[in-house]
Structures are given as C-alpha cells and as structure tokens.
Amino acid sequence: MASSSRVDYEINSDPFDPECVIASFNALLGELTEKEKLLLERIRGKEDNTSPKYTDQEERDLINKQIRKSQGFDVDFSKFRCLFDFYPSFLDERHSTLIRETDRRFFGRLAQESIAGYNTREGTSFKFVEVDKANLYRNRGYTYFITFVAKDSCDQTRVFQAKVCNVFCREIEHSFCRLKPGQKGECDEDSKRVVKKPRYNTRSNKRLGVTMNVS
Incomplete structure (x- = not known):
C-alpha cells in the first residue's frame, strides 16, 4: 500500500x-x-x-x-x-473506442468537473476555458494528467492541472485539481474569498452549540 x-x-x-x-x-x-x-x-x-x-x-x-x-x-x-504506455493525447481524436467524443471534449468535461470541485473547496469562482494538453498512462484503465486554462471573475486566465483516474474504463475518480506551480502573481480570486466567521449566540455571547459548566 x-x-x-x-x-x-x-x-x-x-x-x-x-x-x-x-x-x-x-x-x-x-x-x-x-x-x-x-x-x-x-x-x-x-x-x-x-x-x-x-x-x-x-x-x-x-x-x-x-x-x-x-x-x-x-x-x-x-x-x-x-x-x-505513457503518452500524449491527440486532442481531436479519441484515445479509446469506449469514448464517443474527441479527447478535447472528453477532457474538457473532466476539467470542468475538476474546477467545480476546486471552487467548492477553495471558495473561488473560476470558469473553465479550454484544454491545453493531456498525458495518458494506460494501466488497469487510464490515468489522465490534464493541463487546462480557466479564468477568474476578472477574466484573467490561469493554468490548472488535474489528475483523473478512469478505473477499468468504467469509474471516474478525481484525484486532485490545482493551480499549475510556478505561475507568477497572486490569484485575484484569493483576495475575494469569503472567510466565514464563527456564529455567536447574541444573547449569551457564546458560540452556538457550546455550553459552559458553571459551578
């Protein structure tokens, strides 16, 4: 393991x-x-x-x-x-006969799912733009290494990387999605994230769900 x-x-x-x-x-x-x-x-x-x-x-x-x-x-x-058995995708073709669309469309859908998960996790609002490239590893199915472009709410583009596993060509598992390392500048989305403050009970001035024992 x-x-x-x-x-x-x-x-x-x-x-x-x-x-x-x-x-x-x-x-x-x-x-x-x-x-x-x-x-x-x-x-x-x-x-x-x-x-x-x-x-x-x-x-x-x-x-x-x-x-x-x-x-x-x-x-x-x-x-x-x-x-x-590790090779690049030809995006305008299909890497498998089990897939009914071009790799560009197939990896585009996976990238959209990946960026949606990233937005939920990080509190951002990036939107998928296009697939840049993808590498494939074939072993007990496929592992996809997808590089794609997304834009923030100010229409500034950023490059993302997503790793997705297609287990035995049946089940899709999203391993991770991240900003490509080494990009210069801060992500504009970072300054717009809303940090939720803990809720307090205005009557007792204590957090909801927390009680104190008074002797």
Missing part, C-alpha cells in the same frame, strides 16, 4: 501499489510495425541528425524522471524513440 505521508499529486512509483505510475515499453520484442512507427513519429516528430539518441533503458529512465519531476504533466516526448 502507498505510504500515508505521500501527497496525492506526488507520483507513486511503488510497483506493488495499484496507483503506481511507471512508464514501461509498449513492445518489448522485435521491430516496430509501420503503424507503430507512424504513431511514434506523430508523438515525437520527425527524427533528424540533431535528435537525441539514448539506449532503450536510458529512455525509460529519462521518461520516468520527467514524470516524477512534473507529477506527470510535462514530458518532452521528442526525446524518445521507444513507445511507452
């Missing part, structure tokens, strides 16, 4: 934990098929003399290092010549 001290946005790399995220090779044996080569070129871009060349194991170590460092949201796929 995962350690109780692990923060939810930290990447779990314990292979014995069902929530583990470790990129592995899609194909362990043989050459890539023509279809796989075309897919790799779409993910990585065309290879030229300046493209980095690593061994397969070096690539595996590098992609997992990037996943851990960015918590799964920012990976430079141009560095890899191997296909992994």
Whole structure:
C-alpha cells in the first residue's frame, strides 16, 4: 500500500501499489510495425541528425524522471524513440473506442468537473476555458494528467492541472485539481474569498452549540 505521508499529486512509483505510475515499453520484442512507427513519429516528430539518441533503458529512465519531476504533466516526448504506455493525447481524436467524443471534449468535461470541485473547496469562482494538453498512462484503465486554462471573475486566465483516474474504463475518480506551480502573481480570486466567521449566540455571547459548566 502507498505510504500515508505521500501527497496525492506526488507520483507513486511503488510497483506493488495499484496507483503506481511507471512508464514501461509498449513492445518489448522485435521491430516496430509501420503503424507503430507512424504513431511514434506523430508523438515525437520527425527524427533528424540533431535528435537525441539514448539506449532503450536510458529512455525509460529519462521518461520516468520527467514524470516524477512534473507529477506527470510535462514530458518532452521528442526525446524518445521507444513507445511507452505513457503518452500524449491527440486532442481531436479519441484515445479509446469506449469514448464517443474527441479527447478535447472528453477532457474538457473532466476539467470542468475538476474546477467545480476546486471552487467548492477553495471558495473561488473560476470558469473553465479550454484544454491545453493531456498525458495518458494506460494501466488497469487510464490515468489522465490534464493541463487546462480557466479564468477568474476578472477574466484573467490561469493554468490548472488535474489528475483523473478512469478505473477499468468504467469509474471516474478525481484525484486532485490545482493551480499549475510556478505561475507568477497572486490569484485575484484569493483576495475575494469569503472567510466565514464563527456564529455567536447574541444573547449569551457564546458560540452556538457550546455550553459552559458553571459551578
């Protein structure tokens, strides 16, 4: 089981934990098929003399290092010549035949649910604008790392990150939603949050529901 001290946005790399995220090779044996080569070129871009060349194991170590460092949201796929089970979404296509809409619309709905939960928790009023990108990890279903844009009540945009699990492609679980780390400036919404003060009984000048024993 995962350690109780692990923060939810930290990447779990314990292979014995069902929530583990470790990129592995899609194909362990043989050459890539023509279809796989075309897919790799779409993910990585065309290879030229300046493209980095690593061994397969070096690539595996590098992609997992990037996943851990960015918590799964920012990976430079141009560095890899191997296909992994962690890869970027093509937003105008469908990543699964079980989904009846494009990834852009699908991840947009998940992002709207995520920002709604964030607003409830933080007392803000951000509104979803658009999906910027999404990374997918396929293992016992999918784990989605969605980067999206939302705007505050002053129409200023902020970048958010949401991690969502699609358990066995049936059940959606929202792990977390947060402002992308490292953004400059204070969020305007922060100064507009309403902090609820404890209610007091005006007759007794004591909090409601609290009694005192008088000897």
